[in-house]
Amino acid sequence: MDDDGRPLRYAYLHGFASSPKATKGVALAKAFRDRGHDFELPDLNQPAFEGLSHDACLGALDAMHRNRAADDGARWCLIGSSLGGWLAARWAEMHPARVERLVLLCPGFDLRDRWPAMLGSEKMAKWGSEGELYMPDASGVYAPVHYGFYIESLRQPGRPSVPCPTLIIHGTRDETVPIETSRSYVADHPGIELIEVDDDHRLGASIDRITWEALSFFGLVDPAIDGA
Numbered sequence: 001m002d003d004d005g006r007p008l009r010y011a012y013l014h015g016f017a018s019s020p021k022a023t024k025g026v027a028l029a030k031a032f033r034d035r036g037h038d039f040e041l042p043d044l045n046q047p048a049f050e051g052l053s054h055d056a057c058l059g060a061l062d063a064m065h066r067n068r069a070a071d072d073g074a075r076w077c078l079i080g081s082s083l084g085g086w087l088a089a090r091w092a093e094m095h096p097a098r099v100e101r102l103v104l105l106c107p108g109f110d111l112r113d114r115w116p117a118m119l120g121s122e123k124m125a126k127w128g129s130e131g132e133l134y135m136p137d138a139s140g141v142y143a144p145v146h147y148g149f150y151i152e153s154l155r156q157p158g159r160p161s162v163p164c165p166t167l168i169i170h171g172t173r174d175e176t177v178p179i180e181t182s183r184s185y186v187a188d189h190p191g192i193e194l195i196e197v198d199d200d201h202r203l204g205a206s207i208d209r210i211t212w213e214a215l216s217f218f219g220l221v222d223p224a225i226d227g228a
Contacts, residue, residue, distance in 0.1 A: 007074040008100055010218070011040035011064065015082030015108065016052075019043065019138035024081060024105070024207055031211045035222045040064055044084065049137045052149045054087075054156050061091045065098055075100040077218045079210075082177065082201065083108045085168075089160040096163035103214045104168045106177050106201050109160075109185055112153035118176070159185060166192045167217045169210055171199035 010032050012025040020041035032039040042064050046056035069076065076099050080088030085107025092099040116124045119133075127133040132144035166189075170182040179196060186194045195213060197206045215221050 007069075007072055008077055008218075009040065009069050009074045010037055010077050011042060011079070013042065013061075013078060013080035013084030013088050014044055014138075015084045017049070017135060017137055018081070018084075019045065021138070022081070024203065024210065027207050028079060028211055028214065031215065032220070035215070035220060035225060037220065038068075040068060044087065045138070049145065050132075050143050051146055054090075054149075054152050057083075057087050058091055058094070061087065065095075069098070077101045077103075079103040079105065079214055080107065081105040081203075083111065085109075086111065086160065089162050089166075090157065092162055092164060093157075093160040099164050101164055101218060102162055102166040103210075103217055104166060104182075105203055105210060106170050106174050107168060107182065107185075108177055109181050110158040111177065112150070112156065112158055114177075115150055115153075159188075162189065162192070165217075167195065167213065168192060169195045169197060169203070169206070169213060171201060171203055171206070172196050173199060174201040176201040 012028050014020060014022045014025055020043050025041050029039045029041055042060055044057045044060055046053060046060045078088040078099065080102070085104035086109060088102050088104060089107060092102060123133060127147050127150065131147050134142040135145045137143045168182045168186065170179050172179050182194055186192045197203070197209060199206045203210060
């Protein structure tokens, strides 16, 4: 329950070229469910990976809220990774009354501005001229992602302003979303906490730390399980 007695819901939002089966999401779901908490793992490849749309992803969060929280006025504690971190922040900015707290993992702020650097000028030009570019999906299979995804990103805020208590966990060796992105975001948003870990963008070596920090930040540490 939050301070007003409303129930809380929990969810993990996966990143680009990922899925509800992502290692971090599965591990977090188990940890939360072991402690008796429902935990959602929405599929954000909406309407499909090839036709990925920011608006459709945000719409999937609206649907999750309608199905799991609207009837009893529940609020969300969201954990978002990379693009999922951006989505969590953007959805919270759009619907502040729906969100209690956020944990953002290497959040994809300003990712729209880094596509040219990540892909290179030749691939960016090909993407624009051909209207699609083959990229590996969550299973590693290359699929044609439409150029509209990039164009749509230019109409979205690169750094949504979060309206609630927020914790960011970011790898110092992240080459996809450099740590400086979160450092500058925190500098511009006083009150947000940043934990830096010796890890890359996937945060694969930090799952136990992420789980503990998320449970602690959401006030869910269980002495019977965690010994705290």
